[in-house]
Amino acid sequence: MDNRQAMGSWLSGPRAAMEEAGADFGYRGEQLGLPEEGPGSIARPGRRLGALAVDWGLCLLIAYGLIADSYHQAAQVWAPLILLVLLVLTLGTVGSTPGKRLFGLRVVALETRRVNPLRALLRTALFFLAIPALVWDRDGRGLHDRLAGTVEVRI
DSSP: OOHHHHHHHHHHHHHHHHHHTTOOOOOTTTTTTOOSSSTTSBOOHHHHHHHHHHHHHHHHHHIIIIIOSSHHHIIIIIHHHHHHHHHHHHHHHTSOOHHHHHTTEEEEETTTSSOOHHHHHHHHHHHHTSHHHHOBOTTSOBHHHHHHTEEEEEO
């Protein structure tokens, strides 16, 4: 390895540097027994964020249109509560929120392929702490998904 390669390896990150050195990490979801592409594969971050944006917008619309008399009150008080209820109820029953359905995503439990309401409640509570949702493993699952035993996949 020459100096330019060593100095520039930080640009691509440690994973790329390790792969260049010969380490084989496989694809996202391989350790979980999921396919690499297509239905059942790990959902990409862009789709996840898009689905969250749609769900948040829907919750803001409900809070502002039906409950609160100002946008400030709707955004700070009611929309997070509506999002909490939306996530627990929809993930615990059908496995996807309206935003996830629109983006072709679904949350499944690893062993049963269905998310029960208690698992959905645990996942949602950890999601609302924010830090677990921002810490990802090499498969692309957030810490909230790991602790709840779930994975977000493409439909």
